[in-house]
Amino acid sequence: MKAGGRSGRPAVPIRAACLHRMRGDHALQLLTLAPHVAQAMVLEELLDLSWQARQLSRPDCFEAVYPGSTLPVSVTGAACSLNCAHCGGKYLEHMVSVDVLEEALSEKNPASILLSGGCDPTGRVPLARIIDRVRCKLAHTRRPLKVNVHPGIVNRQEAELIADFATVISFDFIVDDETISEALGTSWTGRDYVDTFRNLGQGKAKVVPHILVGLYRGEIRGEYQAVECLAREGAGQIVFIVFIPTPGTRWEHLAPPQVEDVVRLLAWTRIRLPGAKLTLGCMRPRGKYRRALDLMAVRAGVDAIVLPHPDAVAEVRRRRLTICRKEECCAFD
Secondary structure (H helix, E strand, O other), X not given: OOOOOOOOOOOEOOOHHHEEEOOOOOOEEEOOOOHXXXXXXXXXXXXXXXXXXXXXXXXXXXXXXXXXXXXXXXOOOOOXXXXXOOOOOHHHHHOEEHHHHHHHHHHHOOOEEEEEOOOOOOOOOOOHHHHHHHHHHHHOOOOOOEEXXXXXXXXXXXXXXXXXXXXXXXXXXXXXXXXXXHHHOOOOOHHHHHHHHHHHOOXXXXXXXXXXXXXXXXXXOOHHHHHHHHHHOOOOEEEEEEOOOOOOOOOOOOOOOOHHHHHHHHHHHHHHOOOOEEEEOOOOOOHHHHHHHHHXXXXXXXXXEEOOOHHHHHHHHHOOOEEEEEOOOOOOO
């Protein structure tokens, strides 16, 4: 699945009058807003539209997520054969190895776990073959623990095993073939990701797609197409994360996507999927970048932010939303 790159954006004055309440049932009326139009609009106009979409279609609750009660567990320890350009296995270093899972559960007493890991040489996370072992370890805790499984590409049989075991599935969703090739270095295609998403969705576990904004060298490429695809698939929830130039990776020298570009994507997604739950996830740059992004993400109409900047929380209160605190991974209900 191919996707185009970023282009120049002259200001397009599109008024918020295209979004309004109908008398009687208050149904949402929205003119079709193509991605290139959203990318060219005056930002304030776009944010006005997306905020109206949130007001009309989403509850007044804003989730501030502090996921300390979810224990991140890697089935491969710190090992990954792919050495992806944006990750390089660095994020595995902060996870608990499955080999010491029982000890970690006893020490940390979490309410849930995030089960992930590095890839084998074929580009697959070896989750399916270790599920019975993890299930046995969890059974020894003698208390129910929710499980968020973070798989890569899987076949139908593997998807069935994972969906039967997991409480929820966090699935990285990419449709642009060149992004997959450049960042991951695999031969997977966007079609493989769509097929995996569908296969995982056949089970009992809820599947929450994650879109990594800026995965193509810190640029927007394919993210709008990914949202469009998820809209066609009937997705009711999306988590957005943002590329971080991580020391020790091949792309450490690159810049993250511009905050305004990320915000435009969030705002357009809110308009495109007014009833969906939209979350700004834990992976995103820190410092001034995070402050600016979090604050504008609230204005764009997201439902939740993981570890929100205090200024974003203040903006939530200013907009008179009820703050609901969550202490587990954002993919859980």
